Amino acid sequence: MQTKSWLSLQNHARHRGLRFGRLAVQAALVVVICALIYVVAINVAQNLSRAHIASGFGFWNNTAGFDISQTLIGYSASTSTFGRAFWVGLLNTLLVAALGVVLATLIGFLIGLGRLSPNWLIARLSGGYVESIRNVPLLLQLLFWYNAVLKTLPDLRGSLRLPGGAVLNNRGLFLPAVEFGAPFAAVLIAFVTAVVVAIALRIWTRWRFELTGKPVPLVWRTLALLIGFPLIASAITGAPIRLGALHVSRFNVSGGVEILPEFAALVLALSVYTAAFIAEVVRAGVLAVERGQVEAAQSLGLRPRATLRLVVVPQAMRVIIPPLTSQYLNLLKNSSLAVAIGYPDLVQVFAGSVLNITGQAVEVIAVTMAVYLAISLLTSLLMNLYGRSVMFVEH
Amino acid sequence: MSATGDDLRNDRPRSGVKRLPSTVLRSALAWPRQNLFSSPLNAALTLGCIALVVLAVPPLIRFFLLDAVWSGTDREACVKPLASGACWPFVRAWFSYFVYGFYPPDQRWRVDIFLAALAFGIGWLAWLEAPRRGFGAVYFFVVLPLVSFVLLHGAAPIGLPVVPTALWGGILVTMVVATVGIVVSLPLGTLLALARRSEIPLVRWIAVAFVEFVRGVPLITVLFMASVMLPLFVPERYAPDKLIRALVGVALFASAYMAEVVRGGLAAIPAGQYRAARSLGLSYWGMMGLVILPQALRVTLPNIVSIFIGLFKDTTLVFVVGIFDFLGTVEAARGDPKWAAPTTTVTGYAFAAAFYFVCCYGMSRYGHGMERRLVGSQGAGRRPL
Numbered sequence: 174m175q176t177k178s179w180l181s182l183q184n185h186a187r188h189r190g191l192r193f194g195r196l197a198v199q200a201a202l203v204v205v206i207c208a209l210i211y212v213v214a215i216n217v218a219q220n221l222s223r224a225h226i227a228s229g230f231g232f233w234n235n236t237a238g239f240d241i242s243q244t245l246i247g248y249s250a251s252t253s254t255f256g257r258a259f260w261v262g263l264l265n266t267l268l269v270a271a272l273g274v275v276l277a278t279l280i281g282f283l284i285g286l287g288r289l290s291p292n293w294l295i296a297r298l299s300g301g302y303v304e305s306i307r308n309v310p311l312l313l314q315l316l317f318w319y320n321a322v323l324k325t326l327p328d329l330r331g332s333l334r335l336p337g338g339a340v341l342n343n344r345g346l347f348l349p350a351v352e353f354g355a356p357f358a359a360v361l362i363a364f365v366t367a368v369v370v371a372i373a374l375r376i377w378t379r380w381r382f383e384l385t386g387k388p389v390p391l392v393w394r395t396l397a398l399l400i401g402f403p404l405i406a407s408a409i410t411g412a413p414i415r416l417g418a419l420h421v422s423r424f425n426v427s428g429g430v431e432i433l434p435e436f437a438a439l440v441l442a443l444s445v446y447t448a449a450f451i452a453e454v455v456r457a458g459v460l461a462v463e464r465g466q467v468e469a470a471q472s473l474g475l476r477p478r479a480t481l482r483l484v485v486v487p488q489a490m491r492v493i494i495p496p497l498t499s500q501y502l503n504l505l506k507n508s509s510l511a512v513a514i515g516y517p518d519l520v521q522v523f524a525g526s527v528l529n530i531t532g533q534a535v536e537v538i539a540v541t542m543a544v545y546l547a548i549s550l551l552t553s554l555l556m557n558l559y560g561r562s563v564m565f566v567e568h
Numbered sequence: 569m570s571a572t573g574d575d576l577r578n579d580r581p582r583s584g585v586k587r588l589p590s591t592v593l594r595s596a597l598a599w600p601r602q603n604l605f606s607s608p609l610n611a612a613l614t615l616g617c618i619a620l621v622v623l624a625v626p627p628l629i630r631f632f633l634l635d636a637v638w639s640g641t642d643r644e645a646c647v648k649p650l651a652s653g654a655c656w657p658f659v660r661a662w663f664s665y666f667v668y669g670f671y672p673p674d675q676r677w678r679v680d681i682f683l684a685a686l687a688f689g690i691g692w693l694a695w696l697e698a699p700r701r702g703f704g705a706v707y708f709f710v711v712l713p714l715v716s717f718v719l720l721h722g723a724a725p726i727g728l729p730v731v732p733t734a735l736w737g738g739i740l741v742t743m744v745v746a747t748v749g750i751v752v753s754l755p756l757g758t759l760l761a762l763a764r765r766s767e768i769p770l771v772r773w774i775a776v777a778f779v780e781f782v783r784g785v786p787l788i789t790v791l792f793m794a795s796v797m798l799p800l801f802v803p804e805r806y807a808p809d810k811l812i813r814a815l816v817g818v819a820l821f822a823s824a825y826m827a828e829v830v831r832g833g834l835a836a837i838p839a840g841q842y843r844a845a846r847s848l849g850l851s852y853w854g855m856m857g858l859v860i861l862p863q864a865l866r867v868t869l870p871n872i873v874s875i876f877i878g879l880f881k882d883t884t885l886v887f888v889v890g891i892f893d894f895l896g897t898v899e900a901a902r903g904d905p906k907w908a909a910p911t912t913t914v915t916g917y918a919f920a921a922a923f924y925f926v927c928c929y930g931m932s933r934y935g936h937g938m939e940r941r942l943v944g945s946q947g948a949g950r951r952p953l
Contacts, residue, residue, distance in 0.1 A: 199770040206774075213801045220800045292610050293603035294617045308928035309921045310881040312888075313895055317921075320902075321913045506786035513888055524792050534796040542785045542793070549784035 217535065226532045233259075239526050241517045243433055255527050262522030263544060269439050269518060270505040276444035277504060278497075281451025288456050299452065306449035312510055314446055319438035319514045326434075332421060339429075340419055346432040350417040363406030367398045374398070435516035439508065447504045454500060458493035459485065491563050498556050502549055509545075519544060632918065637911075646909035654915040655907070662901040666919075669737015669892055675722075675729065679740050682716050686743060694934060696941075713751050720744070733811040737892040739923075741811070745818055745883040745893065750876060752819035757826025758865075762856060764831055775827070782824035787885050791817045795889045814886045822879050829875055833868030834860065867942065873935035877928050884924075895920055 221228060233256040240250045245264045248257055287299035306314070324343055327333060332342040340347040371394075378391055420428045462485050470480040511518035512525055519541060528537040605611040635653030637646050646655035659666075668676050689712050692704035720740075722730040736744070763775035782790065794817030799807040808816070837860055845855035865872070887896035898916045901907075 195768045198768055202770050202774070216803055217800045220804060223804070290613075291603065291606060292613055292617075294614050298617055298620070304929065304932075305925065308877075308925045308932065310884040310895065310924055312884040313917060313920055313924065316895075316899065317914075317917045321917055325910070325913075509786040509788040510885070510888075512788060520786070520788055520792070524789060528792075528796065534800060538789065538793045538797060542781075542789050545786060545789065546781060546784040550780070 224532065228533065228536070230536060232527075232531045232533060232536075235531075237527070237530075239530065241522060242515075243436060243517055255531070258527055259519075259523050259540070262517060262519040265516070265522070266505070266508055266511075266518040266520075269436065269443065269508045269511065269516070270501075272440050273443040273447065273504050273508065274501050276440065277447035277451055277500070280444060280448035281500075282455055284448060285452035285455030286459070288452065289459055303449045303452050306446060307453075311442060311446045311507055312513060315438060315442040315510055315514060318441045319434065323434040323438050329421075329423075329425070332426070338416055338419060340421060340426055342426075343434065344426070345434050346437065347419055347426045348430045348432065349419050350429050352417045359410045360403045360406045363402040364399070367402035370402075371395045371398050433516065435511070435514050438514060439511050439516050439518075442510075443504050443507060446507070447500055450500050450503070451497060454493055454496045455489075457496075458489040461492045462488045494563075495556055495560060498552060502552055505548060506545060631914075642906050643909045643912075646907070646911055653911065654918065655909055655911045656915065658901075658907045658909075658912050658915055659919045661907065662897075662904070665901060666738045666894060666897050668740055669897060670735040671731060671737070671740065672729075672735065675731060678719050678722075678728070678731075682720055682740070683743065685712060685716065686747060696938075709751055709755070713748070716744075716747075733809050736811065738897045739894045741886070741891060741896075742880075742883050742894040744811075745815060745886055746876075746880050748815045749818045749822040749879045749883070753822035753826040753875075753879070754872070756819070756823040758830050758861065760823060760827035761830035761834055764827065765834060779824045779827050782821055783828070787817075787821050787882055788888055790821050791885060791889045793817065794820075810889070811891055814889055814891050818879070818883065818886070821882075822875065825875050825878070826872070829868055829871040830864065832871065833864035836867050837864050870935045870939040870942065873931055873938065877931045877935075880927060880931070881924065894923065 234254050237255050237258045244261050248261050284299045287295045290296050326343040332340045338349045470484040509520040512521040524541045604614040632654045640657040689708040722728040760775045763771045766772050794813045798813045845859040884895040898920045902913050902916045
């Protein structure tokens with residue numbers, strides 16, 4: 174009895190000691206961090222006041238005064254603010270990332286499945302693609318696409334004329350504008366009708382499938398509807414969609430949509446590079462599906478295509494999606510390499526031009542980082558929710 | 569999608585093989601039949617691939633070898649014969665710049681010694697049967713960085729003239745950035761991983777905040793922060809030079825990624841190991857240092873290698889903040905009017921790509937070998953590494 178109480182007393186003391194130790198560590202950390210912040214803040218204040226640099230976000234509404242080569246929203250150097258420049262840069266980043274994600278996914282899935290192909294040549298070529306692309310720095314690939322490929326295109330005078338009236342030279346790819354004629358409303362109505370019919374078809378297919386078990390190839394029919402209806406409408410009303418003409422003068426090309434070589438190089442480099450990583454993700458995902466699953470599906474009488482669609486893909490996707498998302502985030506973060514070739518993304522516009530003009534490093538870098546951080550954290554949050562929703566329920 | 573579809577179809581018997589005339593021909597043709605022409609779609613894909621190879625490979629060989637220019641003193645050599653091949657004399661002319669940057673020629677032996685000492689250290693650690701790998705670790709993580717700093721930077725008292733970092737460049741800088749990244753990120757990353765699993769809330773929160781913050785932003789913004797904000801954080805007279813700022817950025821960045829990898833290794837260690845170590849009366853640091861970390865780092869070595877590959881590729885980004893690493897020197901030399909020829913740029917990039925490929929592919933092969941070794945040893949029950 175006595176021993177026991179002595180033991181518990183000792184235990185209690187140890188426990189209290191441990192708790193006290195932890196509190197002490199945390200208190201010490203708080204003191205150190207506060208001291209650090211204090212010293213840094215004093216240094217920043219002194220350095221800034223010596224260099225006559227303002228602080229705070231007062232600059233946000235000042236006139237920017239510099240040009241941006243690609244703007245998705247209205248922007249002019251003489252009237253737009255630094256805040257406007259921020260949005261222009263952010264939209265350019267998102268545009269590159271969105272396009273890069275789509276292309277990288279396409280190439281990545283092709284290459285990843287190619288590596289698993291029974292066709293020896295395709296498997297080898299896909300493997301060669303992955304190994305050679307993954308082991309060369311992205312910045313080098315970006316510089317290659319920009320300086321060695323796109324910048325060596327003919328200059329304005331020797332512009333290449335592409336079919337459809339497009340013009341390609343070392344200043345970019347110029348596409349003729351799409352002009353909508355007066356009876357365009359008919360095409361729009363046809364498209365909306367197609368969407369409604371497609372949804373109806375989907376519901377009907379589901380209903381029939383539940384009733385009879387007969388599947389209907391929905392994808393092709395939907396595509397045919399969505400493309401066919403507007404095409405028919407446009408043919409009936411006399412082709413209200415026309416391609417505009419480009420005006421090629423001695424100094425520039427005008428009257429169309431311009432795709433900058435910087436933009437093209439960035440999209441190419443990002444999608445080719447990320448595709449190599451996505452290919453590995455896809456391969457690992459497909460390999461993670463147990464062989465027994467395929468055999469079971471086959472023994473149920475499913476055809477190869479149905480086995481793939483109903484058994485392999487859903488299980489592989491569960492494994493693929495989390496690392497795929499982190500590859501998408503990598504692509505977004507890597508799009509900041511734009512600064513190396515002068516594509517006006519968030520980093521180039523905001524952490525480059527705006528920082529150089531205002532000198533307000535702390536605020537500008539903090540805002541830039543906050544944007545990337547917010548997108549990353551939001552995506553991780555969504556990923557966690559997704560992960561919870563598709564988690565295997567094991568019996 | 570079709571590829572996997574074929575994969576699934578592959579193990580069905582193929583009646584066509586039987587119709588072949590002789591067994592000899594059958595065995596000779598069976599392989600391509602099965603692996604290249606198993607279905608009409610596959611045959612078409614094979615022919616497409618062959619066409620691709622035929623179209624792409626001979627021009628590449630011609631450009632880089634057969635039609636390439638091998639000697640010359642300036643652009644004339646590369647422009648004259650229709651400029652159809654790579655301009656290798658450009659690489660030869662700038663080679664010492666690619667390796668040393670503007671490091672003074674009479675002091676370059678110091679760089680040579682550094683590179684040799686680095687190669688020695690890497691070899692010591694990478695060769696798993698090497699004697700006294702513990703000393704190897706001390707050499708690589710303590711001795712090498714200190715000696716290299718004195719050697720490369722110089723110290724007046726021992727008669728080594730100071731070479732300012734602004735003169736450093738090329739492969740020297742690439743290796744310095746990569747080495748500092750490794751030497752700092754492994755211990756710091758391990759500490760962060762331990763902190764993230766700590767029972768003390770504040771320690772855990774700080775580690776989580778640091779790791780998630782760094783992993784959520786691009787390296788370029790970290791480098792920008794290091795290059796423009798670090799000088800603001802310290803009194804003016806202590807403002808670090810450009811290379812040091814970039815090194816701080818790269819090291820912190822790599823540490824966050826390393827922390828996640830080590831954390832994965834820690835999570836793979838069974839809880840019984842922790843309890844066993846505690847029941848032996850080991851303190852926290854004794855338990856971690858003697859029992860947990862040796863096992864955790866061992867199982868996570870392949871992942872650590874892949875972090876190093878990423879780090880090595882990422883060293884190129886220091887070029888964006890105005891430091892001339894290997895890629896930076898190639899980029900600078902490419903603009904030399906003395907060598908202005910249509911093929912100069914591609915030649916320079918190809919040379920750089922070959923260098924990075926050899927380094928990264930070598931590391932990746934090494935990592936794969938280690939992974940196989942780990943997987944193989946688990947079944948056999950012997951010591952993993």
